[in-house]
Amino acid sequence: MASHTSDITFSIELDENKVPENIKWSAPDSGIENSSTKATIVSVWDDKAQETLRIDLWTKDMPVDRMKKFVHQNLLALADTLERAANEKEQAAELREYAIQLGEKMNILKRGN
Numbered sequence: 132m133a134s135h136t137s138d139i140t141f142s143i144e145l146d147e148n149k150v151p152e153n154i155k156w157s158a159p160d161s162g163i164e165n166s167s168t169k170a171t172i173v174s175v176w177d178d179k180a181q182e183t184l185r186i187d188l189w190t191k192d193m194p195v196d197r198m199k200k201f202v203h204q205n206l207l208a209l210a211d212t213l214e215r216a217a218n219e220k221e222q223a224a225e226l227r228e229y230a231i232q233l234g235e236k237m238n239i240l241k242r243g244n
Contacts, residue, residue, distance in 0.1 A: 141171065143188060151190045169193040170201050199237045206230035 137160045144153040155165045170189035177184050189198060207230050214223035234240030 141173075141188075146191070151188050152192075154188060154190060170198065172201075172205060196239065199239050203230055203234045203237065203239060206233065 137158075139158045140156065142155045142157075142165070143151050144155075146152050154168050154171060156168060156171065157164050157166070170193050171186075173186040175184050176182075189201075207227060210223040210226035210230065213219050213226060231240060
C-alpha cells in the first residue's frame with residue numbers, strides 16, 4: 132500500500148483548431164503550481180504492450196531554435212537515464228556523442244560547449 136500519492140498535472144489551452152496556445156503544469160510536491168511552459172514531452176511505458184506511449188505538445192509560439200534545444204537536451208537526458216537505470220555507461224556515452232553531433236548539425240551547439 133502506498134503511503135503517499137503525488138500528482139503531476141498539465142493544463143493545455145487550445146485554439147479553435149486544437150493547437151496548444153498555453154501549457155501550464157503543476158507538481159505540488161516540488162512546489163510547482165501552474166507554471167507556464169512552451170513545450171512538453173511525456174513518455175509512459177505500457178508494460179502490457181511493451182511499448183512507449185508519448186504525448187508531445189508545444190505552443191504555436193514556441194520558437195524553432197528553442198524547440199531544437201529542447202529536443203537536444205532531451206536526448207542528453209535520455210543518455211543520463213540509460214546510464215542510471217540500466218548501467219549502460221558505454222551506450223549512454225555514445226548517445227551523448229550523437230546528441231553533440233546533432234546539436235552541431237542543427238547549429239545550436241559548437242564543439243567544446
